[in-house]
Amino acid sequence: MAPPTDRDILPDTIKPINYDLSLFNLDLGGSWGYDGLLKIDSEVKSDTKELVINAKHLEIKNAQVFVKNGTSPVTSSSDISYDKKNERATIKFSENIPAGNAIIAIEYKGTINNNMAGFYRSKYKPTVTPAAGVPTDGEVHYMFSTQFEACEARRAFPCFDEPNLKASFEFEVEIPDDLVALSNMPEKNVTKGSKDGLKKVAFEKTPAMSTYLAAWAIGDFEYVEAFTERKYNGKNLPVRVYTTRGLKDQGKFALEHAHKIIDYFSEIFGIDYPLPKSDLLAVHEFAMGAMENWGLVTYRTTAVLYDEGKSDAKFKNRVAYVVAHELAHQWFGNLVTMDWWNELWLNEGFATWVGWLAIDHLHPEWKVWSQFVAEGYQQALQLDSLRASHPIEVPVRNALEVDQIFDQISYLKGSSVIRMLSNHLGQDVFLKGVGDYLRAHAYGNARTNDLWAALSAASGQDVLAFMDPWIRKIGFPVVTVAEEPGQISIRQERFLSTGDVKTEENETTWWVPVGLKTGTPPKVEHSALTSKEDTVRNVDDSFYKINADQSGFYRTNYPPPRLVKLGENQDLLSTEDKIGLLGDATALAVSGHGTTPALLALLEGFQKERSYLVWQAIAGSLAKVRSVFASNKEISSALKKFTLKLVSPAAESVGWDFPTDEEWLTGQSRKLLLAAAAGAGHEAIIAEGKKKFAAWKSGDQKAIHQDLRGVIFNLAVANGGQEEFDAVKAEFLRTTSVDGKEIVIQALGRSKNYDNAISLLEFVTSNAVPPQDAHSGIIAVAANTETRKAAWQFTKSNWAHVYERLGGTSVVIDRWIKNGLVNYSDTEIRDDIADFFKDKETGSFSRSLVIISDTITGNANYKKRDEAQLLEWLKAHSYA
Structure with a gap:
């Protein structure tokens, strides 16, 4: 079969069968260099004198080709050239590589980088005395791990770095005696190294897999272990969570879930977990949330560690989910x-x-x-x-x-x-x-x-x-409902947040599951809209809702009186129905299919809501409206009053105390409601929060419940001055909680002082904060309507520094741009962003720049269209 023409891929003359990789002479703490010897068992389709292979930041010293079981090379490299743009090396040989089976042996040099990609090093401050062999730089120590998805295996070893060029892997590495090495498979053997103080650790051969799933790690690791309840090939599989020394107990929560999840997936897929072990590793510097390397999943610390005595309970949900997501990938x-x-x-x-x-x-x-x-x-x-x-x-x-x-x-x-x-x-x-x-x-x-x-x-x-x-196809539909006695007509068209769909953008006809929920008690009748328009009969006029439980991926546009009725019939709606209703009403107000007054009238009906997840949706709707109209001080003040009236009863009811054995969702409600009320100016809640903060600042660490650190730090900084800002900032260096630094950064972004916003952005782009966490700072500043302009001004004025600090990994710089510049409602800022970046290298975030432009345009149109009628409604309802 001819190779696809829509892909820029390697020549298909040579394909890998097995990689046998050995790393040695690791200079840990000096130049960070290492030597590699790679033997690739290959299938050669036809005689050829060259090998084109992926390589990035590697120096290939020489290459030789052996026939299977041969002891003398049939040919050696005569010339090696590099295509840096396409990250490829071309190795030319003096003689033909004969068709058939061949072993290609490559000697090369690589670097353990600090860009969170390829084979890289992570800095951390140990919580207990580390092993003597751990590389150190003052207080900072290092661990080493890999991140190969999508195209970064080529940074660590020359390879055929494409997902469908699967091969098995054998791996060996020489490391200090007192460190631990991990890889995809269990250890095969440990032998004496090339000199005293070193050992060679070799691992079993993997099944055939893509290069992006290969992995290894080296460090001062310890682990907690459990075993699956099911047997695999007659054995209960070992499941371990590895951390640097002193943190292993924080891996117990993830471990409890991991072995159960492996058994659950083995059962529901009808296929046993395919490897002989499952390791989870906490990595101190990590660009993504986690990476599903086969048999050795790597995680950002906040996505796998949980300290029962110090962590915010919200991280239970995150850790459990991320563990499950990565283990799902094993299949x-x-x-x-x-x-x-x-x-x-x-x-x-x-x-x-x-x-x-x-x-x-x-x-x-x-x-x-x-x-x-x-x-x-x-x-x-x-x-x-x-x-x-x-x-x-x-x-x-x-x-x-x-x-x-x-x-x-x-x-x-x-x-x-x-x-x-x-x-x-x-x-x-x-x-x-x-x-x-x-x-x-x-x-x-x-x-x-x-x-x-x-x-x-x-x-x-x-x-x-x-x-x-x-x-x-791009996009999704909005289904518009028109009512007639006992039936409704429904029509689908593409939904755009700007509300200006052109004819050529509206050509797709989607299969839309209608999911009509109607009657008392309500029943769900399933049908599908498969054309642009249709009629649904047997509709009970007293109550109906389409897209029951929000299982279809679309927005629904009801006639305004029906939206009011749905708000009055909340007892007939599921939690998913309510969340969908609020999300749709908000999006339709932004696009112009609906209005902000209609949205606020709907929200007013939710004052007695009990569900945390519905309150989360309410808070999201209010945050969007308050953000877009923030520059109109009269509207901004009125929306604050609206929010205060809406959330106060629930916030006052939930209180500050966390009873033992309280449901997880109730605890999450408390945080959300207290934070929302404080953000809307609830005087008693702000006063109580300040009181707890003052006690904490005076040295009473128990004055603030671990789950309320974010709420209280946020309100203290938002309603305080420099003293509160500095006290919270000091906590960044002091905290030993795995989630503490993230909570501090988010709180510092609540300051209403522009200089403090700039100070925070300087701080998160300094060496004091790992690059992976920098975007938390710009998200916090961008969400603060008082200091939002600092996000763009700082980025623009300090672009060289920002790019140098965060641009080493495309994910990190993209996150900074995408999350930091998307909240504006001002076309002047939109145009300024576009103008600034037009002559810059934007390859790693070009898509995000288009998203930013689109979003700001939609926000600006929405603000212009609804500003007058929103103010009129707020005045008519005594909020302004």
Whole structure:
């Protein structure tokens, strides 16, 4: 079969079968260099004199080719050249490499970098005395690990760095005697090193896998261990959480979940976990949340560690979910891998959905599907409502472009349409199809249509026909409802947040599950809208809602009187229904399909709401409106009063105390409601928070409950002066809590002082804060309507410094830009951003710049359109 022409890929003359990699002469703490010897067992299709292979920041010293079992090389390298732009090396040989089986032996030099990509080093401050062999620089010590997705394995060793060029791996590394080495597979043996004080650690051979899933780590590690309850090949599998010395107890919460999740996935997929062990490693500097390396999953510390005595309880939910997401990849992504990066969503969308499925199984009391609708689903709709969005399956010619599609479309829209499909087919049928797909393509690669074929066979339905537009077309529909006695007419068109869909942008007809909930008590009738317009009959005029439980990925536009009625019939709505209703009303106000007064009238009806997840949706709606109209002081003040009236009863009712054995969701409600009331100026809550802060500042560490650090630090900084700002900033260096630094940065962003905002941005881009955490600072400043302009002014004035500090990893600089500059409602700032970046290198965040421009345009249009009528409504209802 000819290679695809829509991909910029390596020549297919030579393909890898097995990598045998040995690393030695690691200069830990000096030049950070190392030597590598790589033997690639290869299949050579036809005689050739050259090898083109991926390599980045590597120096290839020489290469030789041996035939299988031969002791003398048949040819050696005569010339080595590098294509830095495409990250490739071309090795020319003096004689032909004969067709057939060959071993290519490459000697090279590499560097352990500090860019959180490839084979890299992480700084940390140890909590206990570390092993003598740990490299150190004053108070700072180092651990070493890898991050190869998407195209960074080539930074660590020369390789065929494409997902469908799978090969097995054998790995060996020489390290100091008192350090620990980990890799994808268990240790095979440990032997004496080349000199005293060193040892060689070799690992078992992996199954065939993509280069981006290879992994190793070196450090002063310790672990907590558990075993699966199910047996695999007659044995209970060891599951371990590794940390640097002194932190292992904080891995127990993740460990409790990990071994149960492995058993759960083995059961629901009908395929046993494929490797002989599962390790989870906490990495101190990490650009993403986690990485699903097969058998050795790596995590940002806040995504895997939890300190029962010090951590905020919200991190329980995060840790459990991220552990489940990464373990889902061990099957979906690792056992079966997408054929090429355009189908990244196959990995990420599925792992997101099934990660939540596992947490719902383990923690039904958390109501995670309501959380998914409130968070993931709404974020996906928000991004996908922009012209700057992209299809779930997006063309990727050059793999170096792929980092920017690790976004809410691939993860959250992907998982939302999978949830929609699973709900339609039935979860058992859906999972049977998934299991069939995994068995059919195990240890290989697959495409989206392979999944649809397996699901079609399992369900007896033509899944491809109704899912194809959801995957390959941009956007989603808004379904507009018109009422007639006993029936409704429904019409679909593409939804844009700017509300100005052009004819050529409205050509897609989606398969839309209607999910009519109607009657008293309500029942759900399933049908689908498969044309632009249709009529739904047997509708009870007293109550109906479409898109029951928000399982379909679309917005619904009701006639204004119906929206009011739905607000009055909350007892007939599920939590997901309420969240969907609020999300839709907010988005429709922004786009002009609805109005802000209609949204506020709906919100007024939720004063007695009990659900944390509904309050989360309410808070999100209010934050959007308050953000867009922040520059109008009269409206801003009135919206504050509106918020205060809405949240005060619930905030006063929930109180400050955390009873023993309280439900997790109730604790989350307390934080949200107290924070919302304080943000709206609730005098008694602010006074109590200040009192607790003063006691804490005076040395009483127990004055603030661990779950209320964010609430109290936020209100103290927001309602205080320099003294409060400095006291919270000092906590950054002092805290030993895994989540403490993140909480501090977010609180510092609440200062109403512009100079403090600049000071915070200087701080998070300094060496005092790891690059991975810098974006927390700009998010906090950008969310603060008093100091928001500092986010752009600082970025513009200090661009060289910001880029140097954060640009080493595309994910980190993209996050800074995307999260920091998207909240404006001013077209002058939009144009200034575009003008500033037009002559800059923006390859790693070009997509985000378009998203920013689209979002600001939509915000500005919304503000201009609704400002007068919003003020009029607020005055008429005595808020202004």
